[in-house]
Amino acid sequence: MIEITFLGSGGGRFITITQFRSTGGFHIKASRNVYVDPGPGALVRSWRYKLDPRKLDAIFVSHRHVDHCNDLEVMVEAMTGGALKKRGTLIAxxxxxxxDETHTPAISKYHIDVLESVHTPEPGNKIAIGEEEFLITPSQHSDPTTIGFRMKTAYGDISYIPDTAYFDGLVEWHDGARLLIAAITRPRDMGIPYHLSTDDAVEMLK
Structure with missing residues (x-):
């Protein structure tokens, strides 16, 4: 059995600073515990919903924007028992x-050094976490290194499409997934650059 718990489906600068919709990302419980995009509120909301962050095995961060990575360091500290035990995987x-040119790293050398493994993969790379395999998928975002994933499980594939423009090939990377989780920012014809709108989602589903 696989459980996915959303700790906040909000994003973007204005929702992030108002918290009208929480921005904590989501937690996947499979053969291992994986946290995806720990934005502001990830730690607090994990405890609120009784998801002990000390039991995490891996963290996935799609890109450097604060609504996706703000709580990364504190979640690493939880995963490593207060940075006292070298364990856990970071895929980012x-x-x-x-x-990059406009951002400092979202994680310090101190926190990197307490992790068991750190991956900065390219689209097409595969990384095993427990019994599941993460196929890294591409995005076209204002952060050009943004990545998503297709998580292969015994119950079917789980795809995650983070912030991205719609582009040729996007559907092929995720076609056939049992579950598709996508960052959809605006409705209908109100789309903004580098983000999907509901119109794009409809085209993907077709």
Missing amino acids: SKSVVYG
């Missing part, structure tokens, strides 16, 4: 680990 975009 290059911008999260190394920073």
Whole structure:
């Protein structure tokens, strides 16, 4: 059995600073516990919903924007028992680990050093976490290193499409997944650059 708990489906700068919709990301409980995009509120909401962050095995961060990575370091501290035990896996975009032209890294060397493994993969790379395999998928976002995933499980594939523009090939990367989780920012014809709208979602579903 696999359980997915959403700790906040909000995103974008204005929702993030108002918290009209929480921005904590989501938790996957499969053969291992994986946290995806720990934005602001990830730690607090994990405890609120009785998801002990000390039991995490891996964290996935799609890109460096604060609504996706704000709570990364504190979740790493929880996963590593207060940074006292070297354990856990981080799968993250290059911008999260190394920073870019406009952002510092989202994680310090101190926190990297307490992790058992750190991956900054390219689309097409595969990473095993327990019995599940993560196929890294591409995005086209203002952070050009943004990545998503297709998680292969015994119950079918779970796909995650983070912030991205709609592009040729997006459907092929996720076609046939049993469950599709996608960041949809605006309704209908109100789309903004580098993000999906509900119109894009309809086209994907077709």
